[in-house]
Amino acid sequence: DAGVTQSPTHLIKTRGQHVTLRCSPISGHKSVSWYQQVLGQGPQFIFQYYEKEERGRGNFPDRFSARQFPNYSSELNVNALLLGDSALYLCASSLSSGIQETQYFGPGTRLLVL
Amino acid sequence: AQSVAQPEDQVNVAEGNPLTVKCTYSVSGNPYLFWYVQYPNRGLQFLLKYITGDNLVKGSYGFEAEFNKSQTSFHLKKPSALVSDSALYFCAVIGRGGYQKVTFGIGTKLQVIP
Numbered sequence: 001d002a003g004v005t006q007s008p009t010h011l012i013k014t015r016g017q018h019v020t021l022r023c024s025p026i027s028g029h030k031s032v033s034w035y036q037q038v039l040g041q042g043p044q045f046i047f048q049y050y051e052k053e054e055r056g057r058g059n060f061p062d063r064f065s066a067r068q069f070p071n072y073s074s075e076l077n078v079n080a081l082l083l084g085d086s087a088l089y090l091c092a093s094s095l096s097s098g099i100q101e102t103q104y105f106g107p108g109t110r111l112l113v114l
Numbered sequence: 115a116q117s118v119a120q121p122e123d124q125v126n127v128a129e130g131n132p133l134t135v136k137c138t139y140s141v142s143g144n145p146y147l148f149w150y151v152q153y154p155n156r157g158l159q160f161l162l163k164y165i166t167g168d169n170l171v172k173g174s175y176g177f178e179a180e181f182n183k184s185q186t187s188f189h190l191k192k193p194s195a196l197v198s199d200s201a202l203y204f205c206a207v208i209g210r211g212g213y214q215k216v217t218f219g220i221g222t223k224l225q226v227i228p
Contacts, residue, residue, distance in 0.1 A: 042218025056214030
């Protein structure tokens with residue numbers, strides 16, 4: 001079975017631009033979460049979606065937004081990119097949004113902002 | 115404030131020897147504790163979790179962790195290290211509030227020496 005997939009794998013943008021990252025969850029999983037992992041640090045929670053509704057939001061500015069589609073795939077959008085947005089963006093899927101559910105991570109999208 | 119400490123940036127162990135990767139936490143209420151492993155240029159891979167019940171949790175690839183409430187610790191252990199265990203290990207804690215309240219440690223690099 002396919003795991004969590006993310007696209008693109010790598011991306012280079014300049015300051016002020018906009019970026020869209022995509023995630024396809026494991027088949028049957030209805031919850032998708034997004035994390036930002038800056039080099040040398042642990043992941044930081046950005047969003048969680050379940051059944052197309054936002055279930056949680058981390059401490060990130062409004063430049064960050066996300067949505068989940070009827071097929072449970074998800075997009076993370078970042079506007080007005082800053083140098084500090086350079087990071088590995090991880091998507092994780094789980095059967096539901098509860099803490100008891102194990103999250104399965106994709107390989108990530110590495111974003112470099114110049 | 116909720117926090118996770120992984121006091122060692124790097125742990126070196128000889129192949130075949132037991133390994134321990136340390137994690138201590140601070141959280142309000144009952145903690146939910148997780149260990150993940152990250153290989154180079156890969157996403158996080160779930161190893162094990164403590165939600166409730168038995169303090170000794172067994173996980174993937176022969177890893178286990180012991181929840182110690184009095185010491186607020188959740189150390190990761192393996193009886194016999196393999197070279198293939200060399201990777202970056204992250205401890206994470208969730209207190210009240212679901213995944214939006216997850217806090218990851220900064221990671222510990224495990225190096226298993228042949």
